[in-house]
Amino acid sequence: MRQTVLQTKELTVSFGGLKALNGLDFQLYEGEFLGLIGPNGSGKTTFFNALTGIYRPAAGSVLLHGNDITGAPPTKIYAYGITRTFQRLRLATSLSVLDNLIIGNQRNLNLGLWHNIFNRKSFKRRLQEQIQIAEELLSRFSRDLAVHLFKPVSSLSMIDRRRVEVCRALISEPKILLLDEPSAGMTPDETRALMDELQDWRAQYPTLSIILIEHEMELINKVSDRCVVLNYGEKIAEGRYSEVSNEPGVRAAYLGED
Amino acid sequence: MSELKTKLVLLLGVALSVVVLYGFLYLEREWEIGVLLVMVPLGVYFLKRANALTYYQHAAREMPRFTWISFALGVVVLIMLLRHEDFALLMLTTVLLYATVSLGLTIQFGFAGVVNFAAIAFFGIGAYSMAILNQHFLHIPDLLIIFFSGAISALLGALLILPILRTRGHYAALITIAFGILFRTFLEVNDVLGGPQGLRVSGLEIFGWDFGNSFPNELGGGSFYVAYAIVALVLLATVYLITRLIEASWLGLNMDSVRLDEVASASFGINGPRWKITAFMLGNCFAGFAGAVYAAMYGFIAPASFNLSDSLLLVSIVLLGGIGNPVAVIPAAFLIVVLPEKFQVIQEYRLLLFGIVVILILRFRPSGLMPRGLRQYFAGRFG
Numbered sequence: 001m002r003q004t005v006l007q008t009k010e011l012t013v014s015f016g017g018l019k020a021l022n023g024l025d026f027q028l029y030e031g032e033f034l035g036l037i038g039p040n041g042s043g044k045t046t047f048f049n050a051l052t053g054i055y056r057p058a059a060g061s062v063l064l065h066g067n068d069i070t071g072a073p074p075t076k077i078y079a080y081g082i083t084r085t086f087q088r089l090r091l092a093t094s095l096s097v098l099d100n101l102i103i104g105n106q107r108n109l110n111l112g113l114w115h116n117i118f119n120r121k122s123f124k125r126r127l128q129e130q131i132q133i134a135e136e137l138l139s140r141f142s143r144d145l146a147v148h149l150f151k152p153v154s155s156l157s158m159i160d161r162r163r164v165e166v167c168r169a170l171i172s173e174p175k176i177l178l179l180d181e182p183s184a185g186m187t188p189d190e191t192r193a194l195m196d197e198l199q200d201w202r203a204q205y206p207t208l209s210i211i212l213i214e215h216e217m218e219l220i221n222k223v224s225d226r227c228v229v230l231n232y233g234e235k236i237a238e239g240r241y242s243e244v245s246n247e248p249g250v251r252a253a254y255l256g257e258d
Numbered sequence: 259m260s261e262l263k264t265k266l267v268l269l270l271g272v273a274l275s276v277v278v279l280y281g282f283l284y285l286e287r288e289w290e291i292g293v294l295l296v297m298v299p300l301g302v303y304f305l306k307r308a309n310a311l312t313y314y315q316h317a318a319r320e321m322p323r324f325t326w327i328s329f330a331l332g333v334v335v336l337i338m339l340l341r342h343e344d345f346a347l348l349m350l351t352t353v354l355l356y357a358t359v360s361l362g363l364t365i366q367f368g369f370a371g372v373v374n375f376a377a378i379a380f381f382g383i384g385a386y387s388m389a390i391l392n393q394h395f396l397h398i399p400d401l402l403i404i405f406f407s408g409a410i411s412a413l414l415g416a417l418l419i420l421p422i423l424r425t426r427g428h429y430a431a432l433i434t435i436a437f438g439i440l441f442r443t444f445l446e447v448n449d450v451l452g453g454p455q456g457l458r459v460s461g462l463e464i465f466g467w468d469f470g471n472s473f474p475n476e477l478g479g480g481s482f483y484v485a486y487a488i489v490a491l492v493l494l495a496t497v498y499l500i501t502r503l504i505e506a507s508w509l510g511l512n513m514d515s516v517r518l519d520e521v522a523s524a525s526f527g528i529n530g531p532r533w534k535i536t537a538f539m540l541g542n543c544f545a546g547f548a549g550a551v552y553a554a555m556y557g558f559i560a561p562a563s564f565n566l567s568d569s570l571l572l573v574s575i576v577l578l579g580g581i582g583n584p585v586a587v588i589p590a591a592f593l594i595v596v597l598p599e600k601f602q603v604i605q606e607y608r609l610l611l612f613g614i615v616v617i618l619i620l621r622f623r624p625s626g627l628m629p630r631g632l633r634q635y636f637a638g639r640f641g
């Protein structure tokens with residue numbers, strides 16, 4: 001029996017009159033790689049924002065391992081082991097790659113005054129640890145990127161920035177990873193490499209569940225165990241990609257899209 | 259670069275700075291200062307062309323502690339050179355104190371992104387705390403009183419935290435401006451605090467040394483300002499060290515992250531309000547320390563010394579230097595405090611000129627004269 005890790009019940013998010021999410025029932029199982037698809041403006045990003053506490057749902061609930069976490073602030077969501085990437089990158093571009101990754105590893109930082117200001121020896125050791133973790137993580141995704149650890153993110157190419165964002169979300173070893181179109185702006189080869197790395201990571205952390213928002217259907221077909229299709233904030237289909245892609249409702253929603 | 263060579267480069271830099279600073283403080287005729295004002299940028303230009311500036315910057319990055327100590331000692335030398343010049347010492351001390359306040363603003367605005375247009379009010383709270391505490395609690399050592407004055411500034415500043423956290427951008431700025439004006443008005447109508455006439459403040463006495471007297475003859479003699487200049491220098495050096503250590507730790511990293519993108523930070527567990535509050539209180543505490551020393555040095559304080567225009571002047575120091583760069587506020591404070599004293603014209607049109615300077619900087623060099631570099635946790639490698 002597969003375990004449900006995350007569940008929403010009749011989740012609704014409205015912006016004024018517009019219901020960006022409308023009574024969404026949703027389930028994510030442990031270790032699952034779930035594709036979240038739907039046309040532009042169908043509410044995919046809104047769903048992530050509602051899960052991570054950036055938007056407050058107007059109605060419905062979010063359950064994590066059966067516990068109600070509806071409306072929990074983003075900091076709590078992170079503490080529960082849910083991390084994400086953003087559709088429009090939200091890295092601290094004036095900071096170094098290393099700094100951005102350390103930000104992602106907040107959970108493992110000692111923020112005590114003594115440790116940070118006075119006991120610089122032990123701080124230095126912790127810093128070296130973080131550097132090593134960051135280096136290992138980056139070089140999994142791209143050998144060249146690890147060399148740029150001390151460079152500002154603003155000096156990186158778009159693709160490398162995407163990689164850094166994925167690494168920032170992974171460095172704290174989350175239980176649930178939310179990826180909002182990580183492949184935007186990448187070539188098919190680069191996307192494939194990124195997905196291979198994610199599969200590798202899953203092999204190492206088999207309980208990690210991933211929700212991937214993606215417009216590239218080939219990719220969804222290849223990597224996802226299951227798909228959920230949204231349209232106008234409502235779920236119009238779910239199941240294996242090969243099944244849902246043939247449903248008339250889904251075809252209608254995408255008509256003129258592809 | 260070998261270690262010895264690095265040190266020599268750094269010492270040379272300090273020596274050169276001391277000579278230039280001495281010139282600015284000692285010379286009085288406008289044309290003399292004018293010549294200096296032309297020569298300094300020229301000198302900087304040639305040093306830059308000869309790559310000497312980058313050389314120096316590398317050296318300073320490699321040995322930050324040596325740089326910091328040698329500069330502090332350089333200022334001690336400067337104070338000793340000027341020990342009979344009351345006015346020059348007064349100016350220098352003001353520079354050191356204003357730089358201290360600006361470091362507070364650097365943490366608030368440059369690190370955590372919290373605006374504060376009431377810096378002079380927190381400076382004033384420190385000054386008034388010094389006046390009152392020193393009068394009523396004779397048995398408390400003055401060093402502790404300076405410390406308490408900073409703490410009182412920080413605590414009174416806490417009144418502003420909720421409104422600042424709840425509002426954004428311009429509104430938060432307006433709240434601090436309102437606070438500054440309120441503070442002045444409060445001083446004027448409050449009889450316990452001396453009303454518009456202000457209060458007398460007794461001088462400092464630290465480790466049994468009464469600052470009211472002239473500088474001891476065994477040490478070469480000199481103005482009683484020497485002692486205040488040294489206290490202000492020690493204060494600045496300490497506050498600078500704290501600021502740098504914060505910057506080079508997870509605390510500074512979190513503050514930067516909150517400033518750059520509060521929502522993304524929250525998604526990685528960073529508690530925005532926590533870091534904004536920390537930065538705000540710490541910065542106001544620095545302002546309070548400086549205000550306390552200022553009050554003791556002048557021996558007299560009144561509401562008229564704590565105007566909105568002074569707060570703006572402090573903000574312009576941070577803008578001119580380079581937002582978020584702790585080193586930058588020191589030369590910027592020097593320029594902004596000393597030049598108006600030397601040129602009658604600037605003195606008369608002070609605010610107008612500062613307005614123009616700020617506009618020019620924001621337009622042409624938004625990151626200031628000395629832009630902030632990448633975060634550096636430790637000397638040398640480690641980014």
Ligand SMILES: Nc1ncnc2c1ncn2[C@@H]1O[C@H](COP(=O)(O)OP(=O)(O)OP(=O)(O)O)[C@@H](O)[C@H]1O
Nearest residue numbers: 015018020038039040041042043044045046047087
């Ligand atoms: N902050 C907001 N304020 C008002 N309307 C919003 C806001 N965020 C999203 N919306 C609206 O909600 C709807 C869903 O948007 P959302 O960004 O979730 O779509 P999406 O499925 O992620 O689309 P895309 O594939 O283009 O990323 C859209 O109509 C959008 O205009």
Ligand SMILES: [Mg+2]
Nearest residue numbers: 044045046087
């Ligand atoms: Mg989206």
